[in-house]
Amino acid sequence: MIIHDISINIEEDMIYWWEGKKPEMRSVFKIADGAPSEVTRWLLGSHTGTHIDAPRHFIEDGDTVEKLPLDIFIGPARVVDATTADDAQIDAAMVEKANLNGATRVLFKTSNSTKLLTKKDYNPKFVGITDDGAQALVDAGVKFVAIDYVTIEAPDQCEEWPTHHILCGNGVIILENANLADIKDGTYFLCCLPIKLKGSEGAPARTVLIEGIEC
Amino acid sequence: MIIHDISINIEEDMIYWWEGKKPEMRSVFKIADGAPSEVTRWLLGSHTGTHIDAPRHFIEDGDTVEKLPLDIFIGPARVVDATTADDAQIDAAMVEKANLNGATRVLFKTSNSTKLLTKKDYNPKFVGITDDGAQALVDAGVKFVAIDYVTIEAPDQCEEWPTHHILCGNGVIILENANLADIKDGTYFLCCLPIKLKGSEGAPARTVLIEGIEC
Numbered sequence: 001m002i003i004h005d006i007s008i009n010i011e012e013d014m015i016y017w018w019e020g021k022k023p024e025m026r027s028v029f030k031i032a033d034g035a036p037s038e039v040t041r042w043l044l045g046s047h048t049g050t051h052i053d054a055p056r057h058f059i060e061d062g063d064t065v066e067k068l069p070l071d072i073f074i075g076p077a078r079v080v081d082a083t084t085a086d087d088a089q090i091d092a093a094m095v096e097k098a099n100l101n102g103a104t105r106v107l108f109k110t111s112n113s114t115k116l117l118t119k120k121d122y123n124p125k126f127v128g129i130t131d132d133g134a135q136a137l138v139d140a141g142v143k144f145v146a147i148d149y150v151t152i153e154a155p156d157q158c159e160e161w162p163t164h165h166i167l168c169g170n171g172v173i174i175l176e177n178a179n180l181a182d183i184k185d186g187t188y189f190l191c192c193l194p195i196k197l198k199g200s201e202g203a204p205a206r207t208v209l210i211e212g213i214e215c
Numbered sequence: 216m217i218i219h220d221i222s223i224n225i226e227e228d229m230i231y232w233w234e235g236k237k238p239e240m241r242s243v244f245k246i247a248d249g250a251p252s253e254v255t256r257w258l259l260g261s262h263t264g265t266h267i268d269a270p271r272h273f274i275e276d277g278d279t280v281e282k283l284p285l286d287i288f289i290g291p292a293r294v295v296d297a298t299t300a301d302d303a304q305i306d307a308a309m310v311e312k313a314n315l316n317g318a319t320r321v322l323f324k325t326s327n328s329t330k331l332l333t334k335k336d337y338n339p340k341f342v343g344i345t346d347d348g349a350q351a352l353v354d355a356g357v358k359f360v361a362i363d364y365v366t367i368e369a370p371d372q373c374e375e376w377p378t379h380h381i382l383c384g385n386g387v388i389i390l391e392n393a394n395l396a397d398i399k400d401g402t403y404f405l406c407c408l409p410i411k412l413k414g415s416e417g418a419p420a421r422t423v424l425i426e427g428i429e430c
Contacts, residue, residue, distance in 0.1 A: 011414065031273075037273050039272075042263045044259060058251070060247070062400075074423070196223065197255075201252070
């Protein structure tokens with residue numbers, strides 16, 4: 001069994017979406033101060049690091065994190081290398097070309113993983129999914145889709161957010177900030193486990209791709 | 216494949232360890248206020264809900280969460296029903312009786328799961344693991360051990376914390392607040408994924424036990 005951790009570290013100086021606040025780690029108890037143990041407390045946006053968007057993120061009565069059935073998050077998943085020479089956005093034609101063949105969980109690897117995700121500052125020139133790409137994923141029966149940057153929305157759509165509306169409106173789970181730099185195109189066993197934040201529209205989710213599991 | 220979610224909800228009014236602070240959910244953006252999406256931010260102790268203790272919790276130079284190899288957290292695991300009529304603590308004799316047979320991941324189910332974990336107030340009359348029980352686990356080669364309440368420490372040891380010192384000092388990962396109420400004695404495929412809080416001595420970890428995986 002080979003476990004690939006595709007999660008990024010959560011730390012104070014990390015990549016974050018343009019309007020968001022970075023996390024804060026606060027010390028509560030320290031052994032050096034005479035406490036029996038180390039204890040910290042964190043101030044974390046729900047969209048920190050490798051995290052999921054629940055339908056509630058864009059749909060006012062959509063499901064929140066604790067209500068999502070875990071069978072969407074665990075099982076076979078396709079990694080699609082969508083890297084192009086010109087860093088093109090992922091549109092309907094690219095989704096069709098990926099030949100998903102009924103895959104319900106899809107992770108798109110782009111140049112974001114190597115070029116942007118490791119940098120600490122937000123860069124608006126990233127690769128996302130266009131509105132017609134999102135609709136093509138819904139039409140193909142995809143239930144879980146991942147991208148390797150802070151948002152899955154194509155950059156020039158970040159005012160109306162149609163990709164999010166289409167995915168959240170159809171109950172598709174979104175994973176953002178997945179680090180796919182070392183992952184090859186292929187099928188893996190996905191295990192993506194968002195912490196169970198009741199009433200939340202998103203949650204950090206440690207995520208692994210496993211080779212060698214039969215199911 | 217059957218997925219058992221053994222994680223408890225993280226919410227403002229939840230069970231918490233005696234000295235700890237409960238989590239806070241803060242609204243950042245609301246659709247009702249004209250924002251394009253819902254966004255929340257959470258203030259979370261590292262030991263909130265179903266969570267792991269990394270060695271750093273009690274060992275000043277012990278490993279923090281992001282450094283822990285994930286192969287400890289993923290793989291076959293034994294659930295041991297350690298429920299007794301008198302709610303006895305889990306000691307070396309009980310560990311021996313469990314006949315672990317080389318299991319490296321062990322989850323102890325006690326009356327805590329049904330009697331205490333669902334209550335919102337801390338109750339000092341819980342079942343934990345005694346110091347000699349912890350040493351017996353280390354001697355048996357256990358690398359991951361779970362309990363179904365806020366701390367794995369036997370209640371009358373919660374001043375000197377010897378069970379934590381023994382486990383953390385030997386690199387054994389601790390999972391606390393695992394809800395085993397509906398889980399039967401047996402072997403499952405464990406997937407416990409702590410969020411990757413860099414430099415932290417603990418982290419919330421969504422945790423599942425899966426039936427039907429061969430590995």
